[in-house]
Structure formats: C-alpha cells, structure tokens
Amino acid sequence: MTARLLDGKATAAKIKSELAERVKALAARGITPGLGTILVGDDPGSQIYVAGKHRDCAEVGITSIRKDLPESATQADVEAAVDELNADPACTGYIVQLPLPRHLDTQALIERMDPAKDADGLHPVNLGRLVHMVDAPLPCTPRGIVVLLQEYGVPLKGAEVVVVGRGITVGRPLGLLLTRRAENATVTLCHTGTQDLASHVRRADVVVAAAGVPHLVTADMVKPGAAVLDVGVSRVDGKLTGDVAPDVREVAGFVAPNPGGVGPMTRAMLLANVVEAAERR
Numbered sequence: 001m002t003a004r005l006l007d008g009k010a011t012a013a014k015i016k017s018e019l020a021e022r023v024k025a026l027a028a029r030g031i032t033p034g035l036g037t038i039l040v041g042d043d044p045g046s047q048i049y050v051a052g053k054h055r056d057c058a059e060v061g062i063t064s065i066r067k068d069l070p071e072s073a074t075q076a077d078v079e080a081a082v083d084e085l086n087a088d089p090a091c092t093g094y095i096v097q098l099p100l101p102r103h104l105d106t107q108a109l110i111e112r113m114d115p116a117k118d119a120d121g122l123h124p125v126n127l128g129r130l131v132h133m134v135d136a137p138l139p140c141t142p143r144g145i146v147v148l149l150q151e152y153g154v155p156l157k158g159a160e161v162v163v164v165g166r167g168i169t170v171g172r173p174l175g176l177l178l179t180r181r182a183e184n185a186t187v188t189l190c191h192t193g194t195q196d197l198a199s200h201v202r203r204a205d206v207v208v209a210a211a212g213v214p215h216l217v218t219a220d221m222v223k224p225g226a227a228v229l230d231v232g233v234s235r236v237d238g239k240l241t242g243d244v245a246p247d248v249r250e251v252a253g254f255v256a257p258n259p260g261g262v263g264p265m266t267r268a269m270l271l272a273n274v275v276e277a278a279e280r281r
C-alpha cells in the first residue's frame with residue numbers, strides 16, 4: 001500500500017482563491033486588508049519566507065507592508081516598528097518573523113503587538129482565547145493542519161491523535177484546537193521527555209510530527225492506514241530533512257509530505273487571519 005497524498009499545495013491554492021473572493025467583497029465595502037511583516041537581520045531562510053508571504057498577498061489582493069531592520073537593530077528599534085504597525089490603519093494584521101536575533105526579547109515584542117492585528121495567532125491574549133474557546137485569530141500551522149485533514153475527510157471525532165512536539169507555534173496550540181468540541185479528537189502531546197515514543201505513535205490514527213528531529217517517526221512505529229503529517233524541518237548535510245522517514249508512506253493511509261504538505265497551509269492560514277481581521281473591523 002502507498003499512502004494518499006495530503007496535498008497542502010493544492011488545498012492552499014483552493015483556499016487562496018476563496019480568500020481572493022472575500023477580498024473583493026471587502027473592496028466593495030471600501031476595505032483593503034493589509035499584511036505587515038517585521039524582519040530583523042539577514043537570515044537567508046527568513047528572507048525567503050517573508051518574500052513568499054508578500055507574493056501570497058499579491059496573489060490574493062492583500063496589500064503588503066514590509067519593515068526590514070538590520071541585524072544590529074535594538075529592542076527599541078523593533079518596538080518602534082511594532083508601534084507603527086499597531087497604529088497603521090492600512091495594516092489589518094502583521095507578523096514578527098521568528099526567530100529574532102538573540103539579543104532581542106521576543107516575548108516582550110509579541111506582547112506589545114495589538115492582539116487584534118496578530119496574524120500568527122501567537123499573542124498570549126489570542127492563545128488564551130483559544131484556551132477559553134473564544135473567537136480569535138488562530139495559530140496558522142495548527143489551523144492549517146486541521147483544515148488539511150478535513151479537506152481529505154480524515155476523521156477526527158473520537159480519533160487518537162499523537163502530536164510530537166510541544167512548541168508554541170505548532171504542538172501546544174494544536175492540542176488545544178483538536179480537543180475543541182467541534183474536532184473532538186483525543187490528543188496525546190509527546191515531547192523530548194516522553195518515554196517510549198513508539199508505543200504512543202503506534203496507537204495513533206493521526207500523527208503530527210513537529211519536533212524538528214530528522215526522521216524521528218519511522219515506518220515500524222506507524223499503525224497501518226494512519227494519517228502522518230510531517231511538520232518538522234532540519235538541515236542534514238545541507239539538505240532539508242523532515243521528521244518523518246520516507247518509508248512511512250508504505251504503511252500510512254495518508255501522508256502530508258514536507259515540503260508540499262503543511263507549509264503551504266500555514267501560509268494560506270496567515271492570509272485567512274489577515275482577511276478575517278479586516279472582516280471583523
């Protein structure tokens with residue numbers, strides 16, 4: 001058996017065309033959504049990601065506002081950029097590209113953002129609203145994962161989901177999303193302190209690998225027919241390597257590869273958050 005592809009690229013393209021329609025409806029009301037990005041330093045990976053986000057915006061009709069600061073930027077410099085986007089009526093949502101250079105206080109910058117403009121859904125107020133199950137911008141990768149599974153009809157109600165990784169951008173908020181009544185999954189959140197990861201993964205109907213450990217999930221750990229989503233990336237000998245070993249596709253029922261799976265969904269959900277922020281205004 002070979003797994004069915006959870007095609008994030010195709011699903012994201014479909015979502016983007018739906019968002020383009022909503023942007024047109026907003027235009028008729030005189031509203032143009034605008035995405036801001038704050039990028040500090042010249043990490044080549046971050047440059048590529050940010051450029052991709054601005055390309056996505058152009059495709060959908062969202063204005064984009066770039067604030068690029070040098071590696072030498074001080075906390076006060078980045079705070080000033082945050083304050084400007086908070087105040088800018090043309091910016092309906094924005095992100096601070098992570099990771100920031102080590103001399104900057106990431107937490108203080110995220111907390112300084114206007115939660116209503118938090119396109120990443122990572123502001124403590126918005127993560128708190130997720131805990132409270134109150135409507136708010138949702139974290140992009142977890143939301144993209146849920147939408148991708150729904151698109152392919154992978155059942156979540158009553159399903160056993162194992163999430164590997166407890167990071168703030170993926171694992172931890174994904175557990176919160178999947179345990180809402182609407183999704184109703186049973187979630188096990190595994191991490192580096194988990195004893196016998198394989199015994200947990202083996203029971204899972206859905207496995208989300210977001211630990212950043214190359215080929216952490218191997219074919220022998222996967223229940224036949226399970227859905228396996230590869231979210232981690234690491235560089236091994238200069239090559240991008242996911243958290244899921246290639247032979248998992250021989251056992252799994254569905255696979256979201258990396259690239260081509262969850263990454264494009266993350267980007268599409270960022271656009272959705274920006275459009276929704278504009279619609280709420």
Ligand SMILES: Nc1nc(=O)c2c([nH]1)NC[C@@H]1CN(c3ccc(C(=O)N[C@@H](CCC(=O)O)C(=O)O)cc3)C=[N+]21
Pocket residue numbers: 049052095096097098099120140258259260261262263264265266267
């Ligand atoms: N504030 C903030 N928000 C983020 O959402 C954020 C961030 N910082 N820092 C870095 C990570 C990484 N990330 C990716 C999103 C999409 C792809 C993606 O679309 N990848 C393609 C391949 C690359 C491409 O085609 O451009 C794929 O998986 O098919 C990758 C990585 C968002 N991040």
